Amino acid sequence: MTAPAHAPATAPAKAPAPVLFVDDEAALRHAATQALMLAGLEVIACASASEALAHLGGDFPGILVTDIRMPGMDGLGLMAEALSRDPELPVILITGHGDVDLAVQSMRDGAYDFLEKPYAPARLVEAVGRAQEKRRLTLENRRLRAGTVAPGDDPIGARLLGRSEVMTGLRAQLRAVAGTDADLLIEGETGTGKEVAARALHAASARAERPFVAVNCAALPAELIESELFGHEAGAFPGATRARYGKFEHARGGTLFLDEIDSLPMGLQAKLLHVIEERAVTRLGSNDAVALDLRVVAASKRDLTAAAAEGTFRPDLLYRLNVVTLRLPPLSARSEDIPMLFLALLEAAARRAGRPVPEVPGAVLSRLAARNWPGNVRELRNAAERMALGLEAGSAPTPTPEAAASGTLADSMAAHEKALIAATLAAHGGSLKASYEALGLSRKALYEKMQKHGLNRDAFREE
Ligand SMILES: Nc1ncnc2c1ncn2[C@@H]1O[C@H](COP(=O)(O)OP(=O)(O)OP(=O)(O)O)[C@@H](O)[C@H]1O
Ligand SMILES: [Mg+2]
Incomplete structure (x- = not known):
């Protein structure tokens, strides 16, 4: 089996931002289309608002340029509908000569820019270029915020x-x-x-x-x-x-x-x-x-x-x-994650083994959180697997001397306290009452300690 040399790259080049251009007058539509295409832009020309709307979803990659005065839905109606589908879509309106008030109002209504007829083709290309740049940044930001290509799943x-x-x-x-x-x-x-x-x-x-x-x-x-x-x-x-x-x-x-x-x-x-x-x-x-x-x-x-x-x-x-x-970071630097990680890994292991998920007492979770895990999450996962298979009935080794010897006594006691509280919260699905009772603390004392350690009960609620 040999592969062709110089195989083409598979990823698409920078996504094009087409210009959706709407004008009911054929001559003006053709002139604008030509000017934009000469500038190397991709144009989708439409003769009516309804035709244009077929292209406009929330993820339309381009921008909209529309004449205001058109039979049927006019340019302002089209803009309103387009912005309701995507409030960040740049819309450039083309106004008749002297329609200054209308132009000003349309900017208030969310238009990105406007051009007054008759306009020079260069002005159109320039306004479109700015709008496309804005569009590109908006979409890039959305993608970064979502962190994914398919929004929704994570x-x-x-x-x-x-x-x-x-x-x-x-x-x-x-x-x-x-x-x-x-x-x-x-x-x-x-x-x-x-x-x-x-x-x-x-x-x-x-x-x-x-x-x-x-x-x-x-x-x-x-x-x-x-x-x-x-x-x-x-x-x-x-x-x-x-x-x-x-x-x-x-x-x-x-x-x-x-x-x-x-x-x-x-x-x-x-x-x-x-x-x-x-x-x-x-x-x-x-x-x-x-x-x-x-x-x-x-x-x-x-x-x-x-x-x-x-x-x-x-x-x-x-x-x-x-x-x-x-x-x-090593697991010991995020010991507050140990209880929830252990429970998640345990559930996954039980599911794989086709066995019921064992109940884990809070005291076991806090012991797990306090001990040393030189093999980090993999070692924790192995422990969860053993418990899921019933090979380890929730007993865990006590903290190793290394764990106790690292840092000052005050540091390791604080770390232990934090891990214990986190484990208890996790074991009780974020319930404060159950947690302060289990720990033998007052409500106020638990609050204060959670604050001191930067623990938030929301992080322990069961989804
Ligand atoms: N944050 C996490 N959430 C859930 N599971 C995790 C997490 N981190 C690690 N694991 C589990 O721990 C196991 C080991 O993780 P992974 O193989 O990514 O480690 P690694 O850093 O590549 O280790 P090595 O350098 O030894 O190869 C994974 O199979 C996974 O089950
Ligand atoms: Mg690895």
């Missing part, structure tokens, strides 16, 4: 759980990146969710329907990584009997996840940098570069800046990758 929130401030912030960061084509570097200890984050980003991006290809750079011997990543032609080296796609080509249109990137040998780091910069890959034994359209997400357990300082990681590759860096 692939990032569904995968990367945790209500702590740090996780909320990381999800917001991921949503912002999902709407762009930026490459991403994810750093974090083992089991902190680097791959979960990478997959969530992919699922929330416009590339979601294309492949997500994961390569573990540490799992392959150095001499194999190169052909694994870049592919090879038949006869490129002894044993290469057939041509083979590399992972880069497999991921075309989608996301390539380069896990444990720090273990890539220096020589390959240079080649990787070249591929990422050129956005083209050349198979071993070939002279033809294949164009690539993909997002690269790299992950590392080690701090790559430190690795670069030590001379084991190329600084130029680091700078190319760390335009956006996501740092996943």
Whole structure:
């Protein structure tokens, strides 16, 4: 199987912002259409408001230019209807000579701009250009706010759980990146969710329907990584009997996840940098570069800046990758998430095993929240799996000496108190009364402690 060289890029170019132009007079419509098309713009010309409305949904990518005086629904009616469908749509009105009052009123009613007849074609092109720029920014912002291509569903929130401030912030960061084509570097200890984050980003991006290809750079011997990543032609080296796609080509249109990137040998780091910069890959034994359209997400357990300082990681590759860096904190730095994470992982494990979800006493949750998890969320997930299978009846090891020894006594007591309160709130679905009773506190004391630790009961309510 061989792929065509120079395959076309699969992602669409910058989305065009068509100009919906409405005028009942054919001569004026044609003149305007011509002027706009000469300026390289895409035009949808309509002879009536009803014809134009067929194009206007909430996500119409372009802008509207309409004459005011038309038989049937006039331009003001059309504008009102268009703005009710999308209040941010830029509308340019064309007024008759001397209709100044009408023009002023229409600006108040939400028109973006107006042109008075007769107007010079250049004025039209200029006004349209400004409106299109505004439209582009509006749509870009919407996309970033939604963080997803399909608004409504939330692939990032569904995968990367945790209500702590740090996780909320990381999800917001991921949503912002999902709407762009930026490459991403994810750093974090083992089991902190680097791959979960990478997959969530992919699922929330416009590339979601294309492949997500994961390569573990540490799992392959150095001499194999190169052909694994870049592919090879038949006869490129002894044993290469057939041509083979590399992972880069497999991921075309989608996301390539380069896990444990720090273990890539220096020589390959240079080649990787070249591929990422050129956005083209050349198979071993070939002279033809294949164009690539993909997002690269790299992950590392080690701090790559430190690795670069030590001379084991190329600084130029680091700078190319760390335009956006996501740092996943160890679970101990977000212990308030442990109870809800555990319950979510337990439920998922029970569902997979086809077993009922066990009840977890609040005291067990608080013990889990207080202990050390060197394997982070993965270790927590394994504990949840054992409990779901009935292998561990809710007992958990007590805090390890390391956990107790880190920081001052006051620090670790505060952390313990916070985890205990969070666990109790989680166990009682955010009910304050049940929680202060379980903790043997007064209502006021619980309030004060929640405030001190930045805990919000809403975060513990059951959905
Ligand atoms: N925020 C989270 N919400 C839900 N589950 C999570 C979260 N983070 C991690 N997990 C769970 O923990 C497991 C380990 O996460 P993941 O594989 O992403 O870790 P990692 O950082 O890539 O670790 P390693 O460096 O060891 O490969 C996942 O399979 C997932 O079940
Ligand atoms: Mg991983």
